[in-house]
Amino acid sequence: MMDPQLAQALKAAPTNEYLLQGSILDSSLEVLLCRLKGLCDHADSPEEKFVDHEMVYAIKNASIPQPLQYSVRHSLVQPENWQLRYLGHSEMGDKSRHTLIRNCVDVATSDNVLQFLHEVGFRLDHEFVVKMMQQGHTTDNLESIVPSYLVELSVLATAGQDAIAEDMKKLCRTTQTSCAA
Amino acid sequence: MGVVCIFSYAVPEGKSGQQAVDMLQKHVELLGATRSGNFCVDCETYQSNSQNISQRLIHILHNSEHPASCFAALDTGTILVSDLLFDVLMSKLTAAKTGRESFYQQRKGFRIESRGQRYELWDFVIKIGSVSLASNFKGILVEVEYCPCVVASDCWNLIKEMAQSIVGNVADNPPMYIKNKTDPVYSPSDTVNQYLEHFNNFRKTAPQGQPSR
Numbered sequence: 305m306m307d308p309q310l311a312q313a314l315k316a317a318p319t320n321e322y323l324l325q326g327s328i329l330d331s332s333l334e335v336l337l338c339r340l341k342g343l344c345d346h347a348d349s350p351e352e353k354f355v356d357h358e359m360v361y362a363i364k365n366a367s368i369p370q371p372l373q374y375s376v377r378h379s380l381v382q383p384e385n386w387q388l389r390y391l392g393h394s395e396m397g398d399k400s401r402h403t404l405i406r407n408c409v410d411v412a413t414s415d416n417v418l419q420f421l422h423e424v425g426f427r428l429d430h431e432f433v434v435k436m437m438q439q440g441h442t443t444d445n446l447e448s449i450v451p452s453y454l455v456e457l458s459v460l461a462t463a464g465q466d467a468i469a470e471d472m473k474k475l476c477r478t479t480q481t482s483c484a485a
Numbered sequence: 486m487g488v489v490c491i492f493s494y495a496v497p498e499g500k501s502g503q504q505a506v507d508m509l510q511k512h513v514e515l516l517g518a519t520r521s522g523n524f525c526v527d528c529e530t531y532q533s534n535s536q537n538i539s540q541r542l543i544h545i546l547h548n549s550e551h552p553a554s555c556f557a558a559l560d561t562g563t564i565l566v567s568d569l570l571f572d573v574l575m576s577k578l579t580a581a582k583t584g585r586e587s588f589y590q591q592r593k594g595f596r597i598e599s600r601g602q603r604y605e606l607w608d609f610v611i612k613i614g615s616v617s618l619a620s621n622f623k624g625i626l627v628e629v630e631y632c633p634c635v636v637a638s639d640c641w642n643l644i645k646e647m648a649q650s651i652v653g654n655v656a657d658n659p660p661m662y663i664k665n666k667t668d669p670v671y672s673p674s675d676t677v678n679q680y681l682e683h684f685n686n687f688r689k690t691a692p693q694g695q696p697s698r
Contacts, residue, residue, distance in 0.1 A: 317570055363578075363588055365534065372577060372588065388567065390574050409574060413567040414674075420557065420565040424541060424578075425533065425588065 318460040321391075321408035322468050324476055326455045333453055339479055355380040355435045359418070361426035374426065376417055380433070386413050388421075401466065402473040408460060487608075487632035489676045490644050490663060492655045493683055494625040502615055502622045509613045509627065510602055513651060518604035524549045524612050526680050527598035531579060531589040543589060544684075545575060546677050556677040564674045594619040597684045599626045608632050609647055616687055623687040626680075627652050635671045637663050 328336055357378045362371035379385040392407030413420075434454075457476065459468050496505045514520075526548045533541040542560040547569075555571040558564045565571075581587035599614035612628040629648045634640040641659050648656035658664070662679050 317573075319570075319573070365586065365588055374574065388571075388574065390577055409570055411568045411570045411574060413565055413571075416563060417565060417567075420559065420563050423559050423561050423563055424543065425539060 316462065318462050319407055319409050320461050320463050320465075321404075321406050322459045322461065322472060323394075323404045323406065324402075324457045324472055325404075326476075327452050328455055330451045330453065336455070336479060343475075343478065353381065355433065357431065357433050359431040360429045361421050362429040363424070363426045371429075373429065374421065376421070384415070386415050386417050387411065388413050388417055401469055403469040405469075410460075486671075486673060487610075487630050487634055488637045488640050488644065488663075488671045489628055489630040489679065490641075490648060490656070490660050491626055491628045491676070491679045491683060492648060492652045492660070493686070494627050494652045494655065496625060502625065505625055506601065506613060506615050509625070509651065513604050513606070513611055513613065516606060516650065518606035518609075518611055521603050521605045521610075523601065524603040524614065525598060525600045526614070526677075527596065528681065528684050530592045530595045531575070532592055533589055534586050541589075543575075544681055545572070546681065548673070548677060548680075550676070551673055554673070556674065558677065558681055564678060566674055595688065597623070597687060599680065599684075606647075611647075611651065616684070618687060623690070626683055628676075629656075636669050637666065637671050638669065 357380055358375055359378070360373055360375045362373045364371045373391070375389045375391070377387040377389060388411045390407070390409040394404045394406040457472055459472060461468055494505070494509065496502055500508070526546065528544055528546045531543045531545070533539065544558040544560075546556040546558060548554070548556070553569055555567050555569050556564060557567065557571060557575070575589075578589045579587050579591060581590075595618075597616065597618045599616045601612060601614035604611040604613075608631060610628075610630040610632060612630075614626045614628070616623045616626055627648070629644050629651070631640045631644050631647075637659070641663070645656055645659075660679055660682075662675070662682055666675065
């Protein structure tokens with residue numbers, strides 16, 4: 305049915321997200337950035353800034369109590385960039401794992417994705433703006449909700465690469481201490 | 486990427502589909518065109534389940550000319566161009582679990598494709614495809630692309646001259662889709678839209694000609 309080459313490409317696509325989340329107070333931001341800069345390559349080049357508008361759309365059906373959600377991510381810095389994202393539920397099961405694992409499919413799309421979703425039957429559920437690691441909340445004006453930052457460490461990989469979770473834990477340990485003070 | 490015009494070539498009476506394709510290929514090769522591989526444009530159609538808010542069709546098309554892209558065309562005319570992985574998102578919409586329906590379902594026996602030889606002739610790319618609906622031969626589509634230009638009205642006369650020498654007077658007028666296009670700049674979605682129009686016409690017609698193989 306599907307082109308075998310295509311099927312293979314889809315199989316090889318990294319669709320598993322290993323995720324760790326934490327939060328820090330505004331006052332710790334400088335310390336964390338400094339620490340991360342020290343750990344990363346190219347410490348002298350300026351860090352990449354981002355402002356992403358994320359709109360979460362849901363489709364419902366009488367026989368399906370759980371709506372299906374897709375989110376549209378639109379970069380406000382590079383407005384020609386549109387992405388459609390599906391996030392699965394996080395995998396339960398193995399409690400010894402260090403990170404969350406969930407299905408994650410990112411697809412770059414053309415700029416008419418909002419109209420497309422609407423016509424397919426999706427409706428806007430909620431939206432927010434993520435700005436340089438700061439999470440805000442959109443009403444008429446952009447307003448930050450709490451005086452803290454969300455820190456997300458996410459790695460996309462193919463299924464079964466649990467060694468990544470271990471590496472992520474180690475990285476978090478090295479940054480954790482700098483923020484705890 | 487240039488401007489593409491697609492013409493439906495009627496199989497001459499007394500000939501099979503395969504014979505007509507062979508004839509066209511020989512003709513194009515005599516013009517001096519060189520073979521440059523195979524091509525395929527395929528289309529799968531999904532319809533919304535009755536309980537849904539509105540009745541809607543989604544056509545998912547792939548074009549071997551753009552192997553990393555997936556085209557999702559709605560019956561409203563909206564066409565979304567995205568990465569190949571969109572197929573995975575589509576499978577979430579069509580997945581039915583026990584005790585609950587999917588949001589969309591595939592129309593059985595509706596898969597249609599145009600498959601055949603790709604040729605290059607100087608600034609032109611010519612594709613001769615035999616169209617099959619659920620593996621039944623339905624007809625022949627000839628695609629003529631003029632690569633150096635993206636404004637359809639500026640190069641129609643060149644395309645016309647080339648196309649007429651292959652498919653005859655079917656190419657006297659530009660395809661309706663090109664004629665009605667408002668945006669002067671041609672894009673890959675326009676090619677997909679033309680294929681979709683032809684595919685929809687083929688789906689409506691009763692089987693014609695003899696099976697090609």
